[in-house]
Amino acid sequence: MRQKRVAGNWKMNGDQAQNAALLHAIAEQAEKTTAALLVCPPFPYLLQAVAALQTTGVEIGAQDCSAYQEGAYTGEVSARMLADLGVQWVLIGHSERRHYHGEDNALLVEKGRRAVEAGLKPILCVGETLAEREQGLTQQVVAAQIAPFLEHFTLQELASFCIAYEPVWAIGTGLTATPEEAQAVHAAIRAQLAEVDASWAEQVGVLYGGSVKADNAASLFSMPDIDGGLIGGASLDAGQFLAIANAAE
Numbered sequence: 001m002r003q004k005r006v007a008g009n010w011k012m013n014g015d016q017a018q019n020a021a022l023l024h025a026i027a028e029q030a031e032k033t034t035a036a037l038l039v040c041p042p043f044p045y046l047l048q049a050v051a052a053l054q055t056t057g058v059e060i061g062a063q064d065c066s067a068y069q070e071g072a073y074t075g076e077v078s079a080r081m082l083a084d085l086g087v088q089w090v091l092i093g094h095s096e097r098r099h100y101h102g103e104d105n106a107l108l109v110e111k112g113r114r115a116v117e118a119g120l121k122p123i124l125c126v127g128e129t130l131a132e133r134e135q136g137l138t139q140q141v142v143a144a145q146i147a148p149f150l151e152h153f154t155l156q157e158l159a160s161f162c163i164a165y166e167p168v169w170a171i172g173t174g175l176t177a178t179p180e181e182a183q184a185v186h187a188a189i190r191a192q193l194a195e196v197d198a199s200w201a202e203q204v205g206v207l208y209g210g211s212v213k214a215d216n217a218a219s220l221f222s223m224p225d226i227d228g229g230l231i232g233g234a235s236l237d238a239g240q241f242l243a244i245a246n247a248a249e
């Protein structure tokens with residue numbers, strides 16, 4: 001049985017005071033959830049989250065990492081620095097990075113490489129735009145986002161990855177893929193992974209993201225190939241985030 005996982009992507013939100021309250025509430029409740037939890041705060045607050053959650057079992061992820069190892073790359077944050085802080089996970093290829101920062105597959109493979117070298121577990125984010133869905137290209141687009149990773153990483157390296165399917169049209173819009181729509185894509189993703197190795201494909205966590213809320217999480221998470229969620233807006237509210245986590249049981 002794959003473990004259910006619920007990850008909160010805080011995006012560019014929060015400040016020390018707001019984070020303290022959110023982290024405190026998560027720390028208090030974390031023990032009661034059977035799903036594995038992780039939060040992905042902005043870079044400046046990672047240490048705050050590491051400190052607040054260190055005895056709770058809730059893991060910490062970063063929202064991005066540099067494609068470079070170290071050196072004269074002003075403004076970049078390396079995977080090794082993240083690992084040094086006690087961060088375990090890193091999002092790779094969130095659609096907002098692909099869209100606003102022009103991150104393409106070649107760059108994302110490099111970021112994934114740096115993450116794996118540093119011992120971080122990548123959450124590879126994939127998903128189609130509305131126009132792509134309307135043209136019937138969903139599975140093709142998602143497969144093309146995953147394929148470079150299957151090509152450039154060994155099975156042993158891939159074993160630390162999670163995939164997050166986040167249809168771009170569902171992110172922050174209040175529109176959610178129906179459980180059946182999401183399940184169809186998740187099943188296609190797992191079939192693609194099974195071409196590399198069937199038993200690995202059975203174990204990989206494939207999370208759904210895009211307007212997941214407390215009231216739609218249970219129906220999404222009950223689908224056979226949906227192993228939890230990557231939560232944006234609702235992860236900023238402890239009550240919502242924990243209710244979503246509880247829906248993953």
Ligand SMILES: O=C(CO)COP(=O)(O)O
Pocket residue numbers: 009094166170171172173174209210211212230231232233234
């Ligand atoms: O992008 C997301 C998580 O990475 C989803 O965001 P929302 O839950 O706000 O739609």
